[in-house]
């Protein structure tokens with residue numbers, strides 16, 4: 155080996171000081187970025203970003219950790235998307251709590267895996283305690299659960315457990331249902347991971363039945379009761395009802411109490427996808443919006459959305475701890491069935507697994523749950539003001555109400571017809587993204603396209619969002635004028651000449 159070749163620096167006893175120096179450098183640079191952010195991202199074109207990445211020769215190392223950290227800073231951080239900037243309004247991704255970031259640094263260095271107890275020891279106890287605490291906020295007095303990589307995995311895991319429960323029971327026909335017989339009930343605005351999970355779980359394409367929603371997009375309990383009855387009449391087996399506590403677009407909460415009534419009556423597994431709305435669990439003013447959640451059999455909570463935790467941090471929480479055992483698997487080398495130690499891998503779909511619970515633990519220890527709930531309340535208060543502003547704005551149409559923090563709107567001043575407003579939705583988002591000053595999303599509601607804001611920064615004021623919307627309106631006006639001019643020119647140049655008239 156050539157002694158001048160760079161060495162792999164493993165973090166060990168001898169390199170404690172190297173670790174300190176390198177991570178300090180990275181933290182200093184990142185802190186400088188945070189302190190100087192003036193836009194949610196830059197206007198560097200996508201092709202330039204792609205070329206910069208392509209130009210780096212991964213087979214020619216820079217030689218030192220410091221050089222690599224500097225390159226990460228200039229290559230990635232300089233072009234990152236900043237979720238704490240008031241113009242960052244496009245996604246359900248939050249700015250993060252400082253103690254959680256510190257805990258992330260710790261767990262990255264220590265590198266435990268909370269799959270077996272002997273790899274994590276007290277880490278397992280901490281995760282279990284955080285899970286029991288979170289289950290307690292739902293009202294699961296003896297609940298259990300497991301941290302997952304995100305809401306998608308939590309929903310998949312819940313539906314796997316529900317599938318196992320449904321297929322282990324002898325149905326009315328005197329036999330255990332086949333996968334083809336199973337039905338999952340959800341509204342069309344439930345998260346796409348519900349349908350994707352059904353596919354992964356081997357359910358047929360028609361397994362997920364869209365239950366009718368009310369005008370606000372919430373599941374209609376009467377329609378659910380009919381859909382369940384219809385499925386039974388067709389000889390199919392209701393496997394689960396997925397109620398959403400905070401739909402991704404409308405931010406609305408399905409009526410949990412009457413849905414739970416239907417599920418109790420019909421003896422169907424109720425899963426509540428509270429990936430987005432889980433922050434309400436600790437809200438000092440809006441906890442009642444989740445009344446009935448304690449009647450669910452399983453709940454998805456994404457702490458990396460409304461608990462201000464760094465990605466990833468999500469949990470699947472169960473009312474009855476025994477349900478987690480429905481997907482347990484054992485291996486002699488890892489978690490034998492007769493193990494004395496509490497191995498979290500018994501409860502998880504993952505094997506090696508991040509100790510994400512430490513981040514929420516650190517946040518709870520630093521400021522407590524009420525501070526998290528107050529921060530989410532602040533976001534919701536600001537959203538209410540933004541809704542009022544959009545509703546009263548002469549050039550904007552408020553497309554739908556919300557119970558959480560989304561704002562669905564369309565730029566459509568008087569005189570602009572539906573088709574012209576619709577056609578502007580996608581270019582408006584794209585133009586704003588290309589510029590990097592204000593980031594918005596686009597979606598489709600009731601068959602028509604619209605733009606969307608998702609607020610998730612408690613540090614962003616209503617005035618700042620209004621200023622961002624001013625820029626959105628000005629950009630829409632410009633794009634509309636450009637389109638109109640292009641169409642007029644096109645008509646002029648393609649108009650038949652006088653001789654041909």
Ligand SMILES: Cc1ncc(COP(=O)(O)O)c(C=O)c1O
Nearest residue numbers: 246304305306345400402429430
């Ligand atoms: C309601 C809902 N459920 C589940 C998910 C999926 O969560 P994740 O992106 O963490 O997998 C989302 C993501 O936006 C969501 O809004």
